[in-house]
Amino acid sequence: xxxxxxxxxxxxxxxxxxxxxxxxxxxxxxxxxxxxxxxxxxxxxxxxxxxxxxxxxxxxxxxxxxxxxxxxxxxxxxxxxxxxxxxxxxxxxxxxxxxxxxxxxxxxxxxxxxxxxxxxxxxxxxxxxxxxxxxxxxxxxxxxxxxxxxxxxxxxxxxxxxxxxxxxxxxxxxxxxxxxxxxxxxxxxxxxxxxxxxxxxxxxxxxxxxxxxxxxxxxxxxxxxxxxxxxxxxxxxxxxxxxxxxxxxxxxxxxxxxxxxxxxxxxxxxxxxxxxxxxxxxxxxxxxxxxxxxxxxxxxxxxxxxxxxxxxxxxxxxxxxxxxxxxxxxxxxxxxxxxxxxxxxxxxxxxxxxxxxxxxxxxxxxxxxxxxxxxxxxxxxxxxxxxxxxx
Ligand SMILES: NC(=O)c1ccc[n+]([C@@H]2O[C@H](COP(=O)([O-])OP(=O)(O)OC[C@H]3O[C@@H](n4cnc5c(N)ncnc54)[C@H](OP(=O)(O)O)[C@@H]3O)[C@@H](O)[C@H]2O)c1
Numbered sequence: 001x002x003x004x005x006x007x008x009x010x011x012x013x014x015x016x017x018x019x020x021x022x023x024x025x026x027x028x029x030x031x032x033x034x035x036x037x038x039x040x041x042x043x044x045x046x047x048x049x050x051x052x053x054x055x056x057x058x059x060x061x062x063x064x065x066x067x068x069x070x071x072x073x074x075x076x077x078x079x080x081x082x083x084x085x086x087x088x089x090x091x092x093x094x095x096x097x098x099x100x101x102x103x104x105x106x107x108x109x110x111x112x113x114x115x116x117x118x119x120x121x122x123x124x125x126x127x128x129x130x131x132x133x134x135x136x137x138x139x140x141x142x143x144x145x146x147x148x149x150x151x152x153x154x155x156x157x158x159x160x161x162x163x164x165x166x167x168x169x170x171x172x173x174x175x176x177x178x179x180x181x182x183x184x185x186x187x188x189x190x191x192x193x194x195x196x197x198x199x200x201x202x203x204x205x206x207x208x209x210x211x212x213x214x215x216x217x218x219x220x221x222x223x224x225x226x227x228x229x230x231x232x233x234x235x236x237x238x239x240x241x242x243x244x245x246x247x248x249x250x251x252x253x254x255x256x257x258x259x260x261x262x263x264x265x266x267x268x269x270x271x272x273x274x275x276x277x278x279x280x281x282x283x284x285x286x287x288x289x290x291x292x293x294x295x296x297x298x299x300x301x302x303x304x305x306x307x308x309x310x311x312x313x314x315x316x317x318x319x320x321x322x323x324x325x326x327x328x329x330x331x332x333x334x335x336x337x338x339x340x341x342x343x344x345x346x347x348x349x350x351x352x353x354x355x356x357x358x359x360x361x362x363x364x365x366x367x368x369x370x371x372x373x374x375x376x377x378x379x380x381x382x383x384x385x386x387x388x389x390x391x
Contacts, residue, residue: 152257186341216308
């Protein structure tokens with residue numbers, strides 16, 4: 001039996017991870033589960049998984065967490081230190097499934113010799129990718145890509161040398177606005193942006209997917225996780241999301257990683273040891289599908305993807321700025337303060353404003369968080385300027 005901790009146990013990734021654990025009885029012992037603010041949901045997850053320790057990020061939730069855990073005998077804590085302690089508890093495997101920059105510190109705290117981190121929190125790589133991957137190498141931690149596209153690429157690469165790789169391609173569904181014109185996208189409502197065609201995910205990543213900024217974040221993630229330069233990375237729209245990632249080799253052959261669009265598949269791959277696990281998801285039925293479509297992404301209607309690609313090429317602090325501006329903008333959009341079309345404008349202006357500051361690629365968590373802080377102030381300044389915020 002292998003030991004496993006789950007950061008973000010109450011979220012979409014965390015719930016799917018626990019589903020895979022349940023589908024493979026007797027294979028995992030859950031050590032720690034971590035949540036953000038929902039004490040009741042965390043206690044339920046901890047009790048159902050028979051975890052040893054439950055940590056809630058919100059310090060005010062400690063009483064509610066204790067009460068909800070009742071006489072279960074599960075130890076608990078609340079606040080940032082409790083989350084970091086949970087992440088550092090020894091386990092064979094840990095799932096990094098916290099959303100946003102909030103996942104950076106706990107994911108770094110999870111680095112340990114011989115450990116395997118199944119990484120869903122892409123922000124760790126987008127904001128501090130050079131530092132994080134160097135630390136993982138230094139400590140001897142294996143990073144397993146849990147994002148479906150990167151997981152498919154890792155399986156297609158199958159340990160082959162990057163020297164044989166001509167191109168890595170990530171697919172995107174195109175989101176709910178794939179066929180919409182630019183003006184309709186600009187005015188898209190919250191409920192419309194929260195309707196992903198294939199996946200039920202957390203609100204932030206769903207809105208990011210609608211504007212294709214998520215694909216940009218994933219290209220940056222691929223750059224770090226596979227150690228491949230931006231010019232050998234691209235994205236293609238594939239509405240069915242059966243193909244998740246493709247590797248083109250220098251001899252003209254191409255290997256596609258395929259599965260139904262269900263996160264239990266890449267999660268099962270990350271949690272597997274020598275043998276494959278039960279994911280509960282059958283392989284795609286190609287005859288029933290009839291056909292698979294592919295098209296180039298439209299950077300005019302979806303400018304945030306182009307901005308993310310530019311930031312990836314610029315390197316240094318630019319991708320951390322991009323992430324912070326996007327988090328601020330998506331939060332404002334979800335709160336009804338800006339329209340959908342403002343998201344990319346806030347990102348673009350924040351990148352421009354901060355380009356004057358010479359900031360190198362962060363070489364520590366503290367540096368990454370300092371860049372994030374500066375970029376958030378800049379993004380809020382852009383929002384306050386009056387140039388955005390009108391539907
Ligand atoms: N969902 C997917 O299918 C998918 C696919 C690929 C990659 N990802 C990536 O996986 C990550 C998680 O996405 P998600 O869709 O699972 O998000 P989600 O459903 O919003 O869940 C986020 C989780 O993080 C917890 N959390 C929030 N703030 C926290 C904090 N400060 N400290 C500790 N925990 C905190 C939440 O707890 P509370 O709910 O209690 O606040 C929840 O458990 C993101 O980076 C996303 O890009 C997701």
